[in-house]
Each structure stands twice: as C-alpha cells, then as structure tokens.
Amino acid sequence: MSPTREDQHWMYCNMVTSRRFEEAIAKIYFEGKSPAFNMANGPIPGEMHLSDGQEPVAVGVCAHLTPEDVVTATHRPHHQAIAKGVDLDKMAAEIFGKATGLSGGRGGHMHIFDADVNFACSGIIAQGMGPAVGAALSRKMQGKSGVAVAFVGEGAVNQGGWHEAMNLAAVWNLPFVCVIEDNAWGISVSKETSSAVANNADRAAAYGIPGKRIEGNDPYAIHEAAGEAIARARAGNGPSLIEVETYRLAGHFMGDAEGYRPEGEKDALFEKDPIPKMRARMIGDGMASEEELDRIEAEAAARVDAAIKFARESDDAAPEDALTRVFAA
Amino acid sequence: MSPTREDQHWMYCNMVTSRRFEEAIAKIYFEGKSPAFNMANGPIPGEMHLSDGQEPVAVGVCAHLTPEDVVTATHRPHHQAIAKGVDLDKMAAEIFGKATGLSGGRGGHMHIFDADVNFACSGIIAQGMGPAVGAALSRKMQGKSGVAVAFVGEGAVNQGGWHEAMNLAAVWNLPFVCVIEDNAWGISVSKETSSAVANNADRAAAYGIPGKRIEGNDPYAIHEAAGEAIARARAGNGPSLIEVETYRLAGHFMGDAEGYRPEGEKDALFEKDPIPKMRARMIGDGMASEEELDRIEAEAAARVDAAIKFARESDDAAPEDALTRVFAA
Amino acid sequence: MTKSNERKLTIARAMAEATAQEMRIDPKVFVMGEDIGPLGGVYGNTRGLIEEFGAERIRDTPISETAFIGAAVGAAQDGMRPVVELMFVDFFGVCFDAIYNLMAKNTYFSGGKFKVPMVLMTSTGGGYSDGGQHSQCLYGTFAHLPGMKVVAPSNAYDAKGLMTAAMRDDSPVVYMYHKGLQGMGWLGTEAGATVHVPEESYTLEIGKAKVVREGKDVSIVSVGMGVHNALKAAKTLEAQGVSAEVVDLVSLVPLDRETIRASVAKTGRLIVVDEDYMSYGLSGEIIASVTEHDISVLKSAPKRVAFPDVPIPFARVMEQFCLPNPDKIVAAWDEMKAA
C-alpha cells in the first residue's frame, strides 16, 4: 500500500526538517572550530554524526508510529528523533548542552531521550536493541498497545547484542521491528569487509521471522515494507526485520576526511539525494504542487530556525547540576 | 564416506573411555558428599558436568583431527578432551586439584587446557568461539596447516559471542568448524523455550556458509558430516556449521534433580544410549568381533583406572602456588 | 537475635518471599533470567514463584544476558519493574554494557525523565572450588561505576528487607548475594545467615551500614560472607581480651562512610575484610574513606584481608589459601598490635 497524499506530505516535511536541521547544526558546529578544528570547542562540542541522506528510512518507518510507540536510536539519531516527534527545540538545546535541553545537557547528541514520545538512544553499537525488545515485552505483558522499533546501522548487525535481541524478540513473539539502515559503511569499514552476507534480510531466517531488503533509499518502498511489518507486530504476529539501502551523504562524523571512500562515490550519492527525488515524484504523481512543497520547505526551515534560536538563547546548564539526576528523584 | 574399520575402533574406544571416565568421576564425586551433599567436599569438589550420552559428537568430529588441530570446549569438556587426546592422567589429576594436573590444580574441571594437543576451554557460554576462530586465523596467516573446531551447546547459539565469531570466521574465510551439541537443554531451559528456530543449521544462512543438522546422535553420520566440514576447512574453503542431535543422559551438573524433564524422558534416553547401539552396529556390520570390543572396553577401563590412580596418588597442589603463573614465566 | 520459637529463613527463601509479596501487590513486578522458572533459580531465590505467578511473570530466558538485561531496561523505562537474574556475577563480562551503560546511565542521560526501576540479582563468592570463572565477588567492579545502587546482604533478615526496598526503588539496584550464605546445603552454608525473618513485608534502607557487633579496640569492616568471618574473628579476639567492633556495610553504593568513620573514630583501628580482589577495589576504598577524612583517629596503619590479585584457583587448598578467613583477620590484628 503506497502512502496517502497526507502521508507523503508528512514524510516530505519530516525529511526536509531533518535535512535543514542538520544543515544548521553542521554550520554551527564549525563555529569556534577554526582555524584549528578541535571538537572540544564551539557552541556544539563533541562528536557529531549527521544523517543527511538517510531521512527516507526514518520517515518511511515513523509514518506508521504514534507517540506511544517506542523507538530506540543510535549514535546517529537526529532524523529518527525528528520523524518520531521528539521536541525539536529541546533536542537542539540538548545538542548545545543547554539547561533547557531534553536532559538539561547531561546527554548530548548521542543521548537523545524524550519520554513524551518514547524515544531513547544508545551510543554503543546495537545496544538499543535490548531496550526496544524490552519495551515490546512490556506492552505485551501489560496488554497495552504499541510496537517497538529499533533502528541500527548495517555495521551493528555483526554485534552480539543484535543477535541476542533478535532471538529474544522472536522466541517471545513480541511486537518489535528491527530496521537496519544500510549506508554501506561502519565508519571507514565497508559492509563487504565486515559482513558475511550481502543482504542482512537473509539473517531473518536465523530467527524464523520475515526479512525484507529495500533497495534504492526509496521512501515509498520503505513506507510500504515498514507498514506491513508494523501492522504484523500490532496484530500480535511477532517481529520482523527490514534492511534498507540508504546513503550517508556526510562523513561518519564531522571532521571525517572520508579518504576511505572509493573515488566518485560521494558525487554519485549526491545525485541520488532522496529529497529532490521525492519532491519530483510527488509533483509527477500529482501528489503535491510546487507551491505546497515550497510551503512545506519554508515551514520546515522556520521550525528549525526557531529551534536553533531557542537553543542559542537558552541558558547554559548549571555546572553543579552535573551531580544531580544520577538516581531517580 | 563412512568411517573405516580402524576409525570405528578408535571411535568406539574413545566413547567407552569417556564413559568409563565419567562413571569413575561420578562415583568418586560423591565421596565425602554424603550424607549431606555439599559440592565443596570430597576429593572432587566444585561443579561437575558430565557428558554421558554425548560421546558420539566428540569422537565423530575428533576422528578427523590431529594433535596440531585446535579444539575449544565448554563447561562440559571431558568427552571432547578425551577424543582430542588430552593426557588422561593429567586431566584426572586436574579434576582432583592435584599438583600433577594439567595446570597444577589452578583450572579444574571447567578449565581443561592441554597445550600439547591444542585443547582449551571456557566455562563461559560461547566464549570458546572467539579463541577457536583466532587460532584458525593464526594458521591461515602463518600458512600453517590445521583447523580449529569450537564445540558449543545448543543453548550457546543464542549468545552474542557465538554470532560474532561465526560472522568473523565467515568474512575472513577461516579454517573453522562450529559443532553444536544439541542435547535439547540448557540447564533446565529447553531449546524450544529459548531458540527461535528448531534447527540451528538454518542459522548458517546468516553467514553464507554450509550448515547441516545430524539427527539421532549417530556417530556414523556425525563422522561423515564432520569429515566434509573439516576437509572443506583444510582445503581453504572456509567455515561450516554442524548441529548434532545428542542426549544428555545425566543431569546438567551432578546434584541436579532434573525435575524439569518431562516424565519418561530419561528412560527413553537410556534406551537410545549410543554406546550399546554402536557396539551392536559394529558387530552387525562385521566391523568388529565381540572379543575385539570386549578388549577395547577392558583397555579403556584399565586406562581410566590408571588415570584415577595417578590422580589419587598425586600430591595436592601446594597452597602458595596459587600465587604463581598469573603471568607468563 | 533469633528466639527459638521464631521462624528462621535462609537468604534464598527470604528473597523469594520478598519477591512473591511484592508481586502480589504490584502487577508491574516480574522476574527474568536463566533457570529462574521451574528450577526456581540455581540458588533457590525464585523457588515457588512460577507455581504462583506463572511463566509470563516468571520468565526463563535464553542464554542471552545482553538481550534480557537490555530488555529489562526497556521494560523498566516503559513502566514495568523487572527483577533480573545474572546467574553468576562472573558472567558480567558478556553483558556489562547493558548494565553499566544502559541500566545505570539512562536515568542521567534522560535528565531523570526515564526511570529505570529494576533489580539485578547476581550470585557472588567462592569457597567451594568452582574455579576462576564461577567464584568471584567483583564488588569493586560494580561499586566503582556510577548510576547503580549496590547491596549485599549478610543474613536473611537483611536479605528480605533489601529485596523489598530494591523492588520499590525507582533506581536500578544491583543485589549481590553470596552463594555460601544462601542456605543451599549443596553449597555448604554459613549457619549465621539463616535468621529470623518476619512474615510481613518490610524494607531496609539502602545505603545504611550496620554495626553488627559493638567493640572498642578495632573496627572490622566487611560485607556479605566477610561479616561472618569478622564475627568469628571477633569471638576469637574476645577470648584474648580484645574487643572488636564489626561493621556490616550492607550497601556498597551509596556507601555509608559516616558509620565506618564513626566506628574507627571510636576504636582507632581498622581491618577491612573483602573476598573481592585486593587492589583497586572495596578494601582500598574503605581505607581511603577513613584516612582522607581524618588520619588522627588511627592508632596504627589500617589493614586489609582480601583476595590476592590472582584468578581464583580451583584446587581446594589453593582457593582456601587465598580466601579471607577468621584466622587471617586475627593475624592482621596481631600484626597491627606488634607494629
């Protein structure tokens, strides 16, 4: 089933919001980091993993989720957070380390947690898997609705925790979906160098569950496959695995020289940028007019600007608050 | 290819040796542990995991190995150690905690290490996998002959370390074979309760390697499948996975009341005891005479008696030697 | 403390009773782990629970500690109150990320918006020749890392109260029980751990140490099995006219430094008894906590009786050579006096 007109507008809007957000972050990230690039400096310190190019996965999946559904994300969480409805102002403030941030600056970019929309992260590869499976268990035990989705990279699939959680979800028949964003790279290591199989959907056989791979970073196909998997989970028919071919348009983190990429790879990727592609298709399919999409883009830009402004203008975290919230209040 | 006459005699001999050894251990284990059963007491303290019933796996696999090949074993290592040619006297002494033991009493029953035949253990589930894969890598890098085999239980297959090592062996195309002893139980938890798939050979697909399941605890079929997998590894064609249906005739460890077993399971297992079955088949096939097998059995018993005598008569470890051999000398 | 007509329980039974009582009043509490169902836990602390609560709430798991501890974190964040068993603390190496990076930190990372109310029970300790991967205490390892409370009862009364307190705590609690105190005959058992336990539910405050024996010449500070060794040593010392005070830490995190310091301020002498490895662990922390506060109270250098920095050997004579025991504590006193 292909996405409705409304779905498509929502998806496009979130893709654009995510892209604008990352563009803004990318620009600000370099403030205070030149001439000498030093991660510790500037208004946004620390590592920064951008998700430019990977937006179709986030929106294709999250289009089927409500705030009460659970998502766990990775070290590269912005697109997923935005599609899941994480508060953009507070997320921006968190990335700036401000008192108004989601966790008051304790977490930062790799630890985006928003309890209001059941969104959590882990910066450790594959470690979002267990918590998502546990949330699915919680829903099943409580007889409450809701599914849990764990997003992971293709590199994470070779991590032991991934395997354990897949087996657990399957043997307990939980409302869980694992979505693999296959951007072909785990930092500088290619999928080919690190994975024994080319198609991780094949690994679903190890858990007796459905597995599907979507090529081409195509938001429509992702939307369809995710819809099936999530409906299956909601119906109590157990977990599924989806691998999506996607593209990382940026480096692994900001500052990555990307010397490991084969010549020409980056240029080819930019030609496949999913955002102009979706825009063209929506217009071609008569799903949106140029004006509508322009308006969406303008609104997204405004929303991002407002979030960045909120973050910039917020107070710094209070240093001594570092010592609070270690335990539940 | 079915085992030669000589192979069959070797296999039978090792099965019987293992069984006699465990019978002897089982008996001695209770010395000093009655009327009150307390693991800490008696000449053989600590946990004791017997492998009665699982001998076909060890002999079917190790029939294809030489001392220079590498085996890693588990918390249930005796049958594998015996088939791999671990020094029986020193192994017995180790289990008794004697100075003459393989490691002078530092390791004990769950840590049987014999460098002379490249045999190592880990008492942590699935943690023999990495070292076996590493030994296979070492052989490949050095251009030396030899394959590495990791034995694991069916319960171990759900452990993250198992998955990681399988992927690594496959992506590096190493001379490695994983042999799963499926005795249907991980302590009190059944395979059905814990594994998302009934047949772990299906999991080979996750690594793009051959996987095979052998039913019936049949030493002949195991010998054949292991022969193929090991030949494949020796030829440089990469790893394989074998799952073997086998039976644990004893409890998980000594003292296990086995209340979790369905009624009648134990009786049915004893009827399928692989040792009398192999004996009957060898005679039926004209592969051995009653006298030959009686002689093998007598020799095995004598070897075990000698080992136990050696262990009993050896000196205790010196207490203060506990502080030595932490680092390489 | 226990009168002859009062009901005595083992720690195993006290833990199971606390869990059952809590499960009756709180439908969010459930138990997960290996062999905690029909088997009732290898150390007996879930015995009888599956019969009452069924396999949904008493869940046997695959041998997948990373997955099920991680799942407990996710379930706790989603409103449940999981009690999870890591069968032997020695197995933490296959799943510690889920423990120390998720369970312990998600409260902080979320600025307190997500709570992680879960109990991680795990068995500790040796003395029965189970070898180097099944006999460790690792108190220092868990207590060193922020975000988790850590408790370790020395007797059934405390065990029940701590278990109930842990289940009601909105923060993650690591509950370390010593195999030799469980009251499982097959592990040998310290009789002193089996004491009177009230029927009704009650809690013990996490983070409070107990002076379990008053004395004035020396403070012996320990936890779990070490408390019993300390009490035995105190008896021997008493016969020699030496009055030893014994402090049972009960909780390692939060650590009740006040009670320790007050005891040492009174006695002027400190012996720490720890079954965990000596260096970089509990024994050093206790000594540092006292000496950084005030060295003037000390009449002599503090001493530690701890497991030497070697893997735990299998052979009985070797293991016993390494383990703390009452004789070593008495010897520590003798050296202290001689110095």
Add this chain to the structure above:
Amino acid sequence: MTKSNERKLTIARAMAEATAQEMRIDPKVFVMGEDIGPLGGVYGNTRGLIEEFGAERIRDTPISETAFIGAAVGAAQDGMRPVVELMFVDFFGVCFDAIYNLMAKNTYFSGGKFKVPMVLMTSTGGGYSDGGQHSQCLYGTFAHLPGMKVVAPSNAYDAKGLMTAAMRDDSPVVYMYHKGLQGMGWLGTEAGATVHVPEESYTLEIGKAKVVREGKDVSIVSVGMGVHNALKAAKTLEAQGVSAEVVDLVSLVPLDRETIRASVAKTGRLIVVDEDYMSYGLSGEIIASVTEHDISVLKSAPKRVAFPDVPIPFARVMEQFCLPNPDKIVAAWDEMKAA
C-alpha cells in the same frame, strides 16, 4: 627534557612507530581492530601501517569486539602476537568476558602452558564533550582484575617504550592511551605529551613509576592526563613557595608501590589525581597503599582529586566542573594545609 633540535613525536605517532618497528622484526605481530586499516585508527595510532604491512597484518574488523578480542586470545595462544584495538575503553562492556575471563586468565588456567602475548590498546578520557559513553577512563575497572598488566603513558617517549615492551611481553598488556594526549589536533591536545622520541626501538619497564618532578612538600600521584594537571599545579604551587613532587604511575598493574611510598615518606603529604570515577578505584588504592604501609609518614590526611561518582555529562560546563584540573589540585593543597 627535549632539546630544540631533537625530533618530537605525538603519542599517536610514537605508538605507530613502535608497532611498525616491531612488525618489521617480528612476523608474528599483527594488528586488529575497528578502523585501524585505511583510516589509521580513529586516534591515529596505526597510521601508515596498512601501507607498509598490508591488509593481512593490519586487519579492519567487523564491529564485533567479543569475537575479535577472543580471536586475538586464540591467535596469541597459537603463537601469534596480536595487537588489538578497542576503540574507546567505554565499549569494554560488550566484550569484557573475552578480556578479563579469557585474555587475563588463560595463562593461569593452563598453569602457564598457554601464553597469551597480546596487547589491547584502548583510548580513554574525556574533556571534549563526547558524553557519558565515550569519555571514561575506567582505570580502576581494568586494574582491579587479575591477569593483565595495565599501562597508561603520559607522553610520547613513554608511549613508544611501553608499546614496544607490551608487544614483547609474553603476558597480556592493556595499553590505555588518553585521547587528550594523542596529539590529534581535533581532540585538543596537551602539548606536554609531545616530546622527543628516539628513532631506534627501545623498551620501558612495565611496572615502574617515575618521579617526573622532584619536590619535598607534597606528592602528587597520577597517571596519563592527570600527570599534566599535576605538573601544572606544581608550577602554580612553586610560585607560592610550595615544592610539589609529581609521580607518574606509568603502569597501574603491576603497581609500583615502592616509588609512591618513598615519595610520600619524603614529602609527608599525598594528593592523588584521577580522571576515573572516585570511589572503588585508583585513587582509593593509592591512598590505601600508602596508609596501610605506614601512617606515621603522613603529616595530614591524604586527598583525592577525582571524577565524582556520576556519569560523564555532555555539556561542557558540566563536564569541566567534574574533571580534575590544576586548580582543584592547588585547592586540595590549600585544604590540606588549612586542616
């Protein structure tokens, strides 16, 4: 120490040079880890190696730390001498069993018949806002558990000598390098870590601490980044007429207690500086090592400047609030004097 015409190297380059030199003379040495191939290691310590030695001996791995560290153990037992990288020490939770139960114990379990000659390199430390799962030191965690040597260089000269010594050691060595000392500009860098490094191969004895600054009023004991903080504090104190001695532990296991004790015996005062969490770790061990030996040498209670027992916060102001720094060391001295 460094003359202006002498060659200076960063720690990253010193590590890479040591490894290259050893790989040239010993075909058994090889390197495994994530992004250590074409990328040259996220912290630069394998830069240039794949160009010289090729992808067989400089092996990028899948994100499977349990498998490749376990594999290193197996390869080491089979005669190779692997150098393995765990990219951030914070990731130890996914693979610690392979480290502490296999790598560290197989020598003992085999009674010395199997050797496990391998080096586990891992990055430590924060200060650049990388958050609570990418900024830890965990010195105490590794040093607490038996069977592995643990070293942590504070400058490039030591880094090269320790790296060569580690590769030649027949026992497993955990090599903890601090990100802020690597000389990678993008992490900020402590200039004092980039020093003269001889071209030729040499070793530094593992288990020997160094007095890197002589003094007579107080001993400041630390490791890694803390040594630089201590040296800066010592300069400030010098301006106030206080003569501080600085001890660089260099090795955490074996711990050179003699050098520490001798220093404190001379100065009578002790401040321990530790970027790892305060409780149950390095700072406690150093204090206990001194006080259990002889309290009479101490003129005042020892002090520690360590990371508080909280997860490492992301926000710069929060993280800097928690980290040790020269000012805090000076403040510790002031309190000590006032007491």
